[in-house]
Amino acid sequence: MNEAELSTVPLEARPYQGATAGVFTRVVANTVDALLVTASLIGAYAGYAAFRFIVAPRGFRLPAPSLLGVAIAFFSFMVVYLTAAWWIGGRTVGNHVMGIRVVSRGAGRVPFVRAFARAVLCAGFPVGLLWCAVDGRRRSVQDLVLHTRVVYDWRSRSGGASLP
Amino acid sequence: MELALDLVLAVVGGAVGTGVALVRPPVKLLALGSSVVLRPRYVPARWQPATVIDAIALRGAARRVQVAHAVDRAVARLDLAAIVTRLVDLDKVVSTVDVQAVLDQVDLVAVVEEVLAAIDLPAIIRDSTGSLTSETVRSARMTGISADDAISRRLERLVRRRPSSISTMDPG
Secondary structure: OOOHHHOOOOHHHHHHOOOEOOHHHHHHHHHHHHHHHHHHHHHHHHHHHHHHHHHOOOOOOOOOOOHHHHHHHHHHHHHHHHHHHHHHOOOOHHHHHHOEEEEEOOOOOOOHHHHHHHHHHHHHOHHHHHHHHHOOOOOOHHHHHHOEEEEEOOOOOOOOOOOO | OHHHHHHHHHHHHHHHHHHHHHHHHHHHHHHHHHHHHHOOOOOOHHHOHHHHHHHHHHHHHHHHHHHHHHHHHHHHHOOHHHHHHHHOOHHHHHHOOOHHHHHHHOOHHHHHHHHHHHHOHHHHHHHHHOHHHOHHHHHHHHHHHHHHHHHHHHHHHHHOOOOOOHHHOOOO
16 A cells, blocks of 8 residues: 555646646646735835834824835845745645745755755846746756756645656 | 371381382482493494494484475475465355454454554545535646646747647646
8 A cells, every 4th residue: 555556646647747847837836826926015014114103103004115125025035935845845835736846957946055046046037937938858958057857746744746 | 096097107117118219229220221222232333223323313304404495496386375275166156254253353443443543534524525626626726736737838939939749848
């Protein structure tokens, strides 16, 4: 009685498990992550505004961060979020929704430094993702530089990229 | 009273002493006879009865080992399962087994707990009923896979690249 016999992955999706994910799935996953980070940023802004209101209610005005400040905050949030998600479980919330996972070349977990570097590259150069649409082996610029892969993996726990 | 007690003790003591005196000589004689018969002093050791008996015992032990090995070899050559299934009506035999009695001896609760621990049932339930693996998400994932394939095929046609399939995708 092994895991394969009890896999919860639907039959029609099993042949794809472990295969490299394509551009559409990855763009959707990244969009979900970007929305999530944006929501976190808005939440942080609201929290900061509420804090300022509590501290000095009489002279309260909504904080008006500069565009550069917002960009830096977004970039920082994104890098921290992506690094933690890929390092800990190999997948972000967007990856989880779309059933994909970031793995190193040997289908193992991505080490911290590589996860951080990939997060910086993804947040700083998101267009590099589109290269996986034209690459024969579906590798983005980030994958080519850091020797990572993004594979279909519908299982909730990480266990390599083998078939379910 | 004391006189009676003394009398009894005297009788018992006399009886024990007489018994020991009567039994000791035959026992000594028996031991002496045994050594005389089995190990006669003036017969060469190789011809003494004890030596001959020991040799027979050793030979018998060796033969028993040889027979056991021969039986093992013979049994190993036989297809016992085929013989049993050919000659024995297993259904009839099994029907005589009290399965309930066997089950009563099995700790089913422990077995079930072991199986549940091995298959990680909570994870399976979580996977199959969790909100992120609902029908909607499954559909979105499958749509994503189909769209990925469609985009790949279209781009392959555009650049006239060798078509890739799941089996030819980068495995590592």
